[in-house]
Amino acid sequence: MVVQGLIMETLPAVGAVATGWLLTRLDGDFTAPLIVLGAVFLLGQINGISSRWIALLAISRIDNHHKSAVATVATGTSTVEIIERQEVQNLLKSAAADPGAWTEKTPGQGALGALYILLRYVGLIASASVVGAWSPWLVPILLLPAFALRGIVIRMWKRHFRIYAGGFEHHRRYRYWGEMPLKRSEAKELRVFGLSEWLVNRHQDELHNHLDPVWENDRAMARAQWRLAALSLLPLAAAFCAIAYTTAAQGSSVGVASAALTAAWGIFSLLASSGEVMNMEGSRHGITDLAELRERLRPAEHDRPRTGGEPSGPPLIRFEDIAFGYSPDAPVMKGLNLDIRPGERLAVVGFNGAGKSTLTKLLAGVYRPTSGRILADGTDIADDPQWRSRLAVVFQDFIKYQLTVAENIALGSPGAPDLDSIRKAVDEAGFGDVVDGLESGLDTPLDRSRTGGVDLSGGQWQQLALARALYAVDRGARILVLDEPTAHLDVRTEKDLFDRLGGHDEHLTTVLISHRLSTVRDADRIVLLADGAVAESGTHDELMALGGTYAHMFNLQAERYKSGFDDRLEEGELR
Numbered sequence: 001m002v003v004q005g006l007i008m009e010t011l012p013a014v015g016a017v018a019t020g021w022l023l024t025r026l027d028g029d030f031t032a033p034l035i036v037l038g039a040v041f042l043l044g045q046i047n048g049i050s051s052r053w054i055a056l057l058a059i060s061r062i063d064n065h066h067k068s069a070v071a072t073v074a075t076g077t078s079t080v081e082i083i084e085r086q087e088v089q090n091l092l093k094s095a096a097a098d099p100g101a102w103t104e105k106t107p108g109q110g111a112l113g114a115l116y117i118l119l120r121y122v123g124l125i126a127s128a129s130v131v132g133a134w135s136p137w138l139v140p141i142l143l144l145p146a147f148a149l150r151g152i153v154i155r156m157w158k159r160h161f162r163i164y165a166g167g168f169e170h171h172r173r174y175r176y177w178g179e180m181p182l183k184r185s186e187a188k189e190l191r192v193f194g195l196s197e198w199l200v201n202r203h204q205d206e207l208h209n210h211l212d213p214v215w216e217n218d219r220a221m222a223r224a225q226w227r228l229a230a231l232s233l234l235p236l237a238a239a240f241c242a243i244a245y246t247t248a249a250q251g252s253s254v255g256v257a258s259a260a261l262t263a264a265w266g267i268f269s270l271l272a273s274s275g276e277v278m279n280m281e282g283s284r285h286g287i288t289d290l291a292e293l294r295e296r297l298r299p300a301e302h303d304r305p306r307t308g309g310e311p312s313g314p315p316l317i318r319f320e321d322i323a324f325g326y327s328p329d330a331p332v333m334k335g336l337n338l339d340i341r342p343g344e345r346l347a348v349v350g351f352n353g354a355g356k357s358t359l360t361k362l363l364a365g366v367y368r369p370t371s372g373r374i375l376a377d378g379t380d381i382a383d384d385p386q387w388r389s390r391l392a393v394v395f396q397d398f399i400k401y402q403l404t405v406a407e408n409i410a411l412g413s414p415g416a417p418d419l420d421s422i423r424k425a426v427d428e429a430g431f432g433d434v435v436d437g438l439e440s441g442l443d444t445p446l447d448r449s450r451t452g453g454v455d456l457s458g459g460q461w462q463q464l465a466l467a468r469a470l471y472a473v474d475r476g477a478r479i480l481v482l483d484e485p486t487a488h489l490d491v492r493t494e495k496d497l498f499d500r501l502g503g504h505d506e507h508l509t510t511v512l513i514s515h516r517l518s519t520v521r522d523a524d525r526i527v528l529l530a531d532g533a534v535a536e537s538g539t540h541d542e543l544m545a546l547g548g549t550y551a552h553m554f555n556l557q558a559e560r561y562k563s564g565f566d567d568r569l570e571e572g573e574l575r
């Protein structure tokens, strides 16, 4: 790349000298200068063609490297609260540097732009030397305005991209609304509610909010072009006149004069071109935002990747005076105290928004309490690098990976997939019949765009997520956390599942969140969360005898179920 760039940038000066040489030999044998000039021309062509491919290769390698750096930084922190902040989300989008808009440039393009700019100075020195050989005083006359021109071009592009980056929020929304009509999952609702026109207008509004100021600036840039033209034409015209006058009046060599003229032109064309500046300035945000993300998302010492670790028994887990909120003005946990005994099957119930899922996220360590501690056998889980390997979690919003069934399950535990263990997890999750019905069984891709690929129903995806967690349990995890793992399952499948989970005895602690109270009644203990703390705690019988909120909820659900309704309850129904 560097060699090619050097050839490209020095060819104008060599061409200028060769042209001058040719002109001095016109009356005699001009074979040698003609050959040199032809070689310069040929080399320029070959270099021009091959450099495009090499540039593309270099750009894609640099961009790939940058993208994996962004992905590494984005997934490097053990907690997720910082990732959820809007400003960090914006930084991530900007650092990803997707060339989704015509003005945005990638780091690869920027890096190449910077390299070419550097090489341009080599070409500049060569051209300036040719001009200087003819007349040293002509060098500053040409160089000073050329540098001024370059300064103005850089300032213009800086301003362009500053305005562009200032509308980033609109750009983000523009992309969001623009991608919505293309998604399979959104297609139904958009049609049912007749949202097509509304969506297109919204998309266009955001586009204009973002780009109108940019276009306004660019129009001003276009209007200023004549000043830039004057800045290059005036000194060039002065140089041309001086060279022509001296050549005519003093009879100096036409060849040397024409070499000087060509080199003078070279100085301006080298400094005036704005393509590299645009690429450099356009890619600046992607690069500086990655640097800022590196600062902000610096992993803590114990944020090492999850490893298998030595399997050990389930610990005593203690939530000690936990306070937590996603934002300071909306506390979710307000002094929560809870012990989870080793091997216990604990059910957590409560109304929507009571904080049940938040409890699982705190237990998984993806959020840290604002105050208080979560201890596992006396050690704060925040200080335990192995903590994650002891947990298997099915989050409410688990990921549906577009991989095969087996690959989806194997993600539950690092290392080489164990097929026997995968099959065991599939059966335990009640997913065996579904897998047996698939043409390629465990190797079936769960992606309809792939050959032989299928999609699963909501309940089947949930069983698959459960199988992933059970695979992790088989490979050494000792705490199984299930956040509404059966919301999409029918009552019988759900019952079978919980009967099977009961078979792990003291080797596994299970924390189960469910709205279906008939499911959790067999748990060793049930805790009811309300107002950021444990409001009731005991076995089903104890809580029924207490006659509190749990008993009320249970009775209502039982009545509804008897009358043929769904047995879920919303808070308002109790009032």
Ligand SMILES: Nc1ncnc2c1ncn2[C@@H]1O[C@H](COP(=O)(O)OP(=O)(O)OP(=O)(O)O)[C@@H](O)[C@H]1O
Pocket: 084, 326, 327, 332, 350, 351, 352, 353, 354, 355, 356, 357, 358, 359
């Ligand atoms: N990522 C988040 N950012 C900001 N607020 C959140 C976030 N997740 C949850 N919340 C808020 O925290 C509170 C507790 O939510 P959580 O999901 O823990 O409740 P839940 O008991 O699991 O509810 P549900 O039964 O509906 O699943 C709610 O008020 C919710 O709006």
